Amino acid sequence: MDLGNSAEDRERAILSFYKMAHVNWTSPLTCTLKGDPAIGDGVTRHFFSTIMSKLQYGFDIQFAPGGTLLFEGEKDHLIPSTSHFLLESDFFLVAGRMIGHSFLHGGPCLGGLSPAILHVLFGGSPEEAIIDLKDCADLEIRETIKLLDGEAELSSEEKDTINALAMSWDFPRVTSENRRWLFDKLLFHAVLGRTCRQVHQLRRGLKDTQIWPFLKERTDTVPLLFPRISDIQFTAQIILDKINWPTHDDEEDMEVSLEDTCRVSGFLRTFIENASSKLLEKLVQFWVGWNVLPRYFDVEVIESSYPKSSTCFHTLKLPRHYTEYSIFKTDITAAISTVDTGFGMI
Template identity: 50%
Template sequence: MIRSIEETEEIEKRTNREWRTVSDPKEAGWLFSQDLLHRDRDSNTLFLSLDIRQDREEQDRALVQFYKKDNVRWTSSLQSTLRGDVAKGSGVDRHVMSTVIFRLMNGFHINLGKVAVTKVFEGEPDHLIPSVSDELLDNNMFAVAGRMIGHSFLHCGPRLPGLSPAIIHILFEGSLESAPVTIRDCSDLDVRDIIMKLQGDAEVEECGITNQLCLSWDLPTPNATNRKCLSEKILLHAVIERTKHQINQFRQGLIETGLWPLLIHRRDVIPVLFPRDSEAEITPQIVLDCIIWPSSITVFFESYKAKDEDESEIMDVHRVSGFLKTYIENASSTELKSLIKFWTGWEVPATEMKVEIVEATFPTAATCFEKLRLPRHYTTYKAFHQNLCACISTSDSGFGCT
């Protein structure tokens, strides 16, 4: 349907009003993102290309270089390609976006700071803070992180879970005095040990590592009267003061994606953008609720030609569907995320994930259509499980025949 300019403008105005007033923060984020993407629909397309024939380091460098580009309209349409793979369409975009956030969570295989794997954030789950590496700061990696997270959010992709509430507080310009810093936010275990000793009743050495730390951070050395207050200052310095330049750069990257008005006017969307690690878990029931199971009336084949129904075909549908249900019910959150990534292109469950029982050798997926195709020949769960796990493991290197 072709809309007039007046109709298009009215739709844009309505969308703009709705994201401000709708009660559900997730829906507000979606409406805002759609509004931004719609406004820039005529901008130059962003092309993100990965060569899966290259090693992981070269692929990671390509991702980082893409997000290092300055003066980019991140709300422009995105077209991703995997060189060396036959897959095309929106499923590839989802796969690439999922890879981006996965690398951000687990580290890039590039050597920055004399390490084999470079982590932009460090610490324990739900208490991640920016790395204090000056080399990452000099290489603009925190702006890269902000752009990656904002870009994925715009395209309804995966979020970055587990960021420290104290870092989120400062990121969105909260005061230093009210930052909810806890001992678990301190990623340096040696510094954490010093803080815990100062907070306790055990005698603190007159000299040594504690004094050296205090002097290097321009803090007073400990004594019987200042140790409690000093422990708080060390904790604040370790978590906030040492990462303030990283946080500023991270904020700038987010701003560049166009999300800042949403996050300032709708602060209830911030937990949607930065969920707790536990909230990012995927349960079997979440997956099962999204599945459109195959009908026993028709069985589809790779030739896409209908075949007369008989009792054996119906049995095949029920048996193999049951195998998949058993796999899902017994899978961990990590295994379920891998299954969904193979199925749809990223770890985010789709509203309708379709299953087809087909005449084939191995499980395949049509990620653009969010469709999982399972061979009908399996007669034992063991064989089904083995082949499904093997196929799922190929997601990190492309789609194969999907």
């Protein structure tokens, strides 16, 4: 990836790579960041973190007036976008390849998909899928369908709203006799009926990466590939428990004093203890190259101007000069914000 290019140009390069046919996605991957001195495994981790972030939160390229999100809705209820442009351009095939490729290399996964979508993706009968009203990503459609849930008498205006939706999807008008049936049919179509081709493309993309036989044989790995967002929240204690704090076994050989080391390390601990889950995720990504927790983190206090990381060695390098927490917090936050552009580019 050329970091001198715009964010949109980098996205086009990534999409072109994953649109290539007949690629052996199980092969070893070497990544280079043009315009950044970083090399090694940390660059590969940055690459996978970038592509999975695009799938999770959207692309910068304005592909269509409807937006750039491939998966829409609430966390743990995400469904594929119904954008005709994204479907016809095979973006869900690309998404499947990205997800499988990242999984093969131990990288980040796509979290928060609707259980109903996952049920169908892995061969379950659509009619047997358990669909939650929250799975309907379009809030206007959801509110219309919700009117049918219950036994309260519908007003003329509510009936008109329901009938307009039902008739646009070739369903009959609402009556007292078909009310519950219509609720189920409209919800099914909103969640699974309009996304069946997208799910088919996603499955094809996963199969292209050759992980499909493994997933079918080991269904217990599916939650690892598509975790619930509520199950992957970063907490301060999880990160603190994995940190190897700097020590001064032989202080005469150390370039930084014990006092400076303890003070700056304390600032980092305070920052972690007070950061949000989202900020902690960004910190981990800055620290090791992606938002997957490693077995350990290392911390060094050094002579430097700004915080930086050696992602290949899981090492966060903090300048010794901080004497006020407010300045440390400002600089570490600025450093974390560079994860989308590269390493050391503040």
